[in-house]
Amino acid sequence: MIITLNPLTKKIEVEQICSQLKHLEIEVNELPHRPDISLLLYGVITEDKLEIIRRLPRVVRTENIQMPYHRASKQLHPEASIIQVGNVKVGGGHFAMIGGPCSIESPMQLQETANYVHAAGANMIRGGAFKPRTSPYSFQGMGQSGLELLSEVGEDLGMPVVSEVMSIDQIDLFDNVDMFQVGARNMQNFDLLKELGKTSKPILLKRGLSATIQEWLMSAEYIMSEGNEHVILCERGIRTFETMTRNTQDISAIAAIKKLSHLPIVIDPSHAAGKRDMIESLALAAVAAGADGLIIETHPHPEEAVSDGEQSLYPDQFTALTEKVWKLHQFMKTL
Ligand code: PEP
Ligand code: MN
Numbered sequence: 001m002i003i004t005l006n007p008l009t010k011k012i013e014v015e016q017i018c019s020q021l022k023h024l025e026i027e028v029n030e031l032p033h034r035p036d037i038s039l040l041l042y043g044v045i046t047e048d049k050l051e052i053i054r055r056l057p058r059v060v061r062t063e064n065i066q067m068p069y070h071r072a073s074k075q076l077h078p079e080a081s082i083i084q085v086g087n088v089k090v091g092g093g094h095f096a097m098i099g100g101p102c103s104i105e106s107p108m109q110l111q112e113t114a115n116y117v118h119a120a121g122a123n124m125i126r127g128g129a130f131k132p133r134t135s136p137y138s139f140q141g142m143g144q145s146g147l148e149l150l151s152e153v154g155e156d157l158g159m160p161v162v163s164e165v166m167s168i169d170q171i172d173l174f175d176n177v178d179m180f181q182v183g184a185r186n187m188q189n190f191d192l193l194k195e196l197g198k199t200s201k202p203i204l205l206k207r208g209l210s211a212t213i214q215e216w217l218m219s220a221e222y223i224m225s226e227g228n229e230h231v232i233l234c235e236r237g238i239r240t241f242e243t244m245t246r247n248t249q250d251i252s253a254i255a256a257i258k259k260l261s262h263l264p265i266v267i268d269p270s271h272a273a274g275k276r277d278m279i280e281s282l283a284l285a286a287v288a289a290g291a292d293g294l295i296i297e298t299h300p301h302p303e304e305a306v307s308d309g310e311q312s313l314y315p316d317q318f319t320a321l322t323e324k325v326w327k328l329h330q331f332m333k334t335l
Contacts, residue, residue, distance in 0.1 A: 246274020
């Protein structure tokens, strides 16, 4: 439940109300993101207690929490969140254009990719060092040495870097990585989410292959409930009956998230389409629909890529797309 206090309530009075609520065995948190003075109440609130709460001095309104994802919901945080990732802001009108290979394969491959991603005007680099592959016999990623290459390249170019963390025991290896990616397959790995919630690093939370929007927001809530509010959602396509694409890009997720949550949403058309020649169309559609960013796979020689080569853009395609993305993003602001 949320209670709203008279706007003239003094700090000392808020403290008194909090201690009265604690006497009723109700846990209280202030809600700094609301424009009014509001308190979030947790615990069993019986009819009797509700009557006492309503009669407390300065209480002008009581409202029920509408969504099970409290911290991710707009009710507690009406303004769009702006998440700081290294020197880049994401959300609230700030756009992330993230590019890089599916897997980090070698120093040369990563350096070459990062150079043209940077020159194209992207503002963040992606690269997988721990890879969740469908087959245990496929390349599993370079691991720690891949993360080291990624952070060095990012630092040289002055660009933040993002990489996927697959398990709790890997978290400490990400000290020099600017943002954790939680992959689609780990969206409901609640132990991992809780542990990441204890860090203060931003998290790119991918939507599970078959997760509903509510389940996805509940996963964000797992992270946020532990104290880390720096969550960016990433729609990467969901499983449908369609086989023409690898997954189906759910464009409506953008509208839904904007309605329900203050968290930024980034679109990954690479894993949605699974095919290089569809990426541009899906990427531009996402920008027009109000996405706060894109994450796109690209490789200097996609036909030689060890993973996701078919969906990786050639350097010239990435460069041309990035230019169009920025133009469209600017244009959308003028509408
Ligand atoms: C990836 O980003 O390379 C990846 C494995 O993504 P997803 O978790 O969306 O499949
Ligand atoms: Mn990939």
